[in-house]
Amino acid sequence: MGAAASGLRAWGEGSGGLGPAGVPGSAARVRLCHPLLGPWARRCLAALDPRSGAPVDERRRELAYDLGYFSAVAAVAAARAGIGFSTELTARDGLLVLPSLGALRTTGPRVRVAYGQGRLTLDRTSVFLEQGSGAWSGSLAWTSAYALPGLVPGAAPVPLDDLDPYRVPPREPDQYALSGPAAPDDAERKRWLQSWTGTAAVLRTGGEGRLTEALALLRCLVPLEMPPGSAGRGSCSGTRREAFGALLSSFPATPAAFAATLVHEFQHTKLAALSEMVELHRAGPEARYFAPWRPDPRPYDGLFQGAYSHLALADFFQRRALDAEPAHSATAWAQYARYHAQVGAALPALVASPDLTPVGRRFVDEMAAAHERLATHPAPSGHTARAQAYVKAVRALWTQRQPRGESH
Structure with a gap:
């Protein structure tokens, strides 16, 4: 047969x-x-x-x-x-x-x-x-x-897939494209395992729902090379609409970095799935919007996706900052302040769009409401001031690079 x-x-x-x-x-x-x-x-x-x-x-x-x-x-x-x-x-x-x-x-x-x-x-x-x-x-x-053990005892193993011939999308002439596929050796697999082993505990500090989400959504991990020129300090990650449940990522150096990557990318996974079921907006593909996390103009959908994922990261790091001991909370507060300020800079363009559908309007309004709720527990003033100054500087640089009359 x-x-x-x-x-x-x-x-x-x-x-x-x-x-x-x-x-x-x-x-x-x-x-x-x-x-x-x-x-x-x-x-x-x-x-x-x-x-x-x-x-x-x-x-x-x-x-x-x-x-x-x-x-x-x-x-x-x-x-x-x-x-x-x-x-x-x-x-x-x-x-x-x-x-x-x-x-x-x-x-x-x-x-x-x-x-x-x-x-x-x-x-x-x-x-x-x-x-x-x-x-x-x-x-x-x-x-x-090869597979990593279940995220928690009793959970299914998670393949660390460095063999599948379709695991990474074709390279495109885009400087922000994902790096190429990696083939970890035994020593590198042990490093992945070390970061992975502590990831569940970090996810719990960012809200129990984050761990539940990871258990429900993550089906396989695809290792990527470190981005060129990063000297081992940079990272990249992504998801693919046609590969629901797959997360592509370079090596996360710590459990905290691993957890943040999961939080970030699962927002893209969820929003992509929702967008397949309901129409959230009718905006075109023109890349003309300012996104504080990217130096290049973004299409409306890209701005939508980025704001949604960064809002989740703001929530994640705020919870970690509130839960951590004072000696360890400074980093989390700094991360929270940065992400909260970035989302705040992106929301006006999202909310003002005439291309939102009624469902999309409700969705964006809820994002704005969540952003306001986070503000009830602000970061220490120094972190907030530095985050706002950073976003202001990024916006000024971005505006200088755009043709006159095309800044949003």
Whole structure:
């Protein structure tokens, strides 16, 4: 039986209760709902669009490879469900990736793959599935997938995915684009684990809801390289609309940095999902708005997204500042004051927009009300003054760079 057919059978047999191997739910459903399959699907659909501009032959070659990847997804689903199969899968650039299991380095374009009696055989390489994520093999040609432990005891492990071929969007000629994908070695994985281990405790200090949110939304982490020129001190992170539940991030140096990244990016995740369900505004894509957290003009939607995420960070750091001992609260107050001032500078343009829908108007009004509530517990005056001076200076510099009459 082919891998695709086995995977579909895994869907049918596992869709109610326990699958064939006693696995709760459906092994195929888990694979098809994995965040990083979204970018794969989008890429396949884009290849079918003649308006993409790419030559027809090139689009056909890429689509053939991309569609072949689905057989690897189906093979994993079948193996996870305990269904035997035998098929051939296509490697690319010397690598055959089996999502959630690992990757095999190979010299040939095709790999014979079979599963039975708890063992996966890739040509002559034997691989043994592990619970949840990863697979073990004694072969040096095999690299197992890696996962961080659950954020709290009893929670599902979180894949740290440095193998999926669709994990990072194509690079664009934009100086603010995400950095490239990283491939952490064992030492670097230990550093990720050290920061991750303390993240839950930090999230709790920013409000119990933040931890609940992380447990509900985070499905996988994609490691990124440190931004160029950061000398190890900078960071970058992002989410993708087509990969709901995936967080892309360079290494967070501390649990506090990890927690703040989660808070920030989950706001984008939530707002992107909401925007798919209801129309919040009808503003165009023109980049003409001032955003205190970016030196370049932003479109209205970008300003909306940024203000929403920075409002959450202001709330997070205010709670940390109020909860911390005086000796440790100064940093949190400084962060709170900066984010609160930034959101305050962005809200007038959001509120004044005639492009808001009735639902969007209510949403922005609630953001403004939340911003006012935060102001009832202000940061010490020194932090507030420095934050306001910073935003004023950034705005002045931004205005100087804009063509006359185009500042918002």
